[in-house]
Structure formats: C-alpha cells, structure tokens
Amino acid sequence: GENVEQHPSTLSVQEGDSAVIKCTYSDSASNYFPWYKQELGKRPQLIIDIRSNVGEKKDQRIAVTLNKTAKHFSLHITETQPEDSAVYFCAASRPGGTSYGKLTFGQGTILTVHP
Amino acid sequence: NAGVTQTPKFQVLKTGQSMTLQCAQDMNHNSMYWYRQDPGMGLRLIYYSASEGTTDKGEVPNGYNVSRLNKREFSLRLESAAPSQTSVYFCASSERRDTQYFGPGTRLTVL
Numbered sequence: 001g002e003n004v005e006q007h008p009s010t011l012s013v014q015e016g017d018s019a020v021i022k023c024t025y026s027d028s029a030s031n032y033f034p035w036y037k038q039e040l041g042k043r044p045q046l047i048i049d050i051r052s053n054v055g056e057k058k059d060q061r062i063a064v065t066l067n068k069t070a071k072h073f074s075l076h077i078t079e080t081q082p083e084d085s086a087v088y089f090c091a092a093s094r095p096g097g098t099s100y101g102k103l104t105f106g107q108g109t110i111l112t113v114h115p
Numbered sequence: 116n117a118g119v120t121q122t123p124k125f126q127v128l129k130t131g132q133s134m135t136l137q138c139a140q141d142m143n144h145n146s147m148y149w150y151r152q153d154p155g156m157g158l159r160l161i162y163y164s165a166s167e168g169t170t171d172k173g174e175v176p177n178g179y180n181v182s183r184l185n186k187r188e189f190s191l192r193l194e195s196a197a198p199s200q201t202s203v204y205f206c207a208s209s210e211r212r213d214t215q216y217f218g219p220g221t222r223l224t225v226l
Contacts, residue, residue, distance in 0.1 A: 001174075009155075034214065043205065043217040044158065089157055101146045101165060101209055102173065105157040 002027040004092050006106025013080050014114050021109045023090035024072040030092040033073045034103070035064060038087045047088075048075070080113045087111070116141050119218035121206050127224045128196045136191040136221050138206030144216075146209045147189035148173075149181060151202040152220075158205065164189055196225045 003026040034049035066073040091103040150158040160173030162181040206218040
C-alpha cells in the first residue's frame with residue numbers, strides 16, 4: 001500500500017519567515033495530495049490540495065508543489081504569522097478501485113511561529 | 116449545516132467494555148471514514164465506506180467494527196476495549212475523491 005513520509009517533524013520559525021514542509025510518497029499511481037492544518041484540540045481542516053495534472057498551486061500565502069518523477073510534494077508558507085502555528089499533515093490517495101477515496105497521511109509537522 | 120458531528124466528545128472505558136462511537140453528516144456525501152490519531156503517528160484509517168451499504172477495512176481495523184446505518188450515519192464499535200485503543204477518533208466524509216471533512220473528534224481513554 002501507499003506510504004507517506006513527512007519531514008521535518010517539528011519546525012520553528014520567526015514571524016515573517018517562510019516555512020517549508022516536505023512529503024514523499026511511494027505509490028506512483030497516487031494522484032491527489034491534500035494538506036491539512038490541525039490546531040491544538042481541533043479537527044484537521046483542508047488548507048490546500050493538488051492533483052497530479054499540475055505542478056504547483058498557490059492560495060495567498062500558501063503554495064504546494066508536486067514532483068511526480070521524484071514522488072514528492074511540498075507545502076510552502078510565506079510571511080508566517082503566529083496563527084500559522086499548528087500541526088500540518090500531508091496525505092496522498094490513488095484513484096478508484098479498492099483504494100477509492102482512501103487517504104494515507106504523513107506523520108505530521110508541528111510548526112511554531114515565534115512573534 | 117452542522118457538517119460532520121460525532122458523539123460522545125469524551126469517553127473513559129475499562130478494559131473489556133464495549134461502546135459505539137456515532138458519526139453523522141448532513142452534506143449528502145457518499146463516502147465516510149473512521150480514523151484514529153495517536154501522537155507522532157498522524158491519522159490512520161480504521162474503516163471506510165465508499166457508499167451506503169458498503170464498508171471496507173483500512174490500515175488498522177483489528178478490534179473494531181463499523182456499520183453504515185444509512186447515507187448520513189457511520190458508527191464505529193469497540194467490542195472489547197483495550198488500552199491500546201486509547202486514542203482520538205475522527206470521523207470524516209467526502210463526496211467521491213474530493214475534500215474530506217472531519218468531525219470534532221472523540222477522545223477515548225481505556226483504563
């Protein structure tokens with residue numbers, strides 16, 4: 001089955017700096033890659049996603065890049081703010097069949113933004 | 116719309132006790148999922164239901180059973196709880212292979 005590795009496990013930055021979180025996946029058939037943000041004690045919420053037919057997607061201060069050849073994708077947060085502090089999870093899923101809709105998650109990155 | 120709701124929010128069980136975690140969604144989604152979240156291990160899929168009337172095992176199904184009661188509701192049952200099942204449980208739903216929306220979670224402690 002799919003295996004998703006996420007790095008780093010913790011990331012500490014100063015307010016205004018950029019933060020980058022990287023994930024690698026094992027199943028070359030995977031074609032959907034969402035990123036979730038989870039604040040302390042809250043539910044995971046989707047912040048951005050990318051499908052395998054594009055290499056990059058941007059939404060204000062957040063961007064995701066995908067390298068299908070290398071089987072890795074990254075989350076980029078620019079101009080970080082204290083409210084960006086949370087746990088971030090990457091995930092991957094493959095189309096159809098017995099894996100329909102199933103997401104495999106990375107282990108998570110604890111991002112701390114210091115004022 | 117309430118989105119995805121879960122009950123209870125907190126539960127403490129003794130080893131060997133049974134319980135059912137309830138999940139409901141009002142977004143008319145076809146697919147529903149149960150995850151457990153343990154420190155340092157991300158979210159792991161226990162069971163999922165691609166559509167009403169179907170259920171399939173995920174990554175960590177042992178010790179659990181599920182019921183897709185109707186399109187709205189998907190329950191998770193622990194028949195004989197064990198300390199290793201102490202975790203936070205999240206239910207989620209999605210339309211096809213689109214965004215998964217999570218419930219608020221159930222924090223379960225098994226003594």
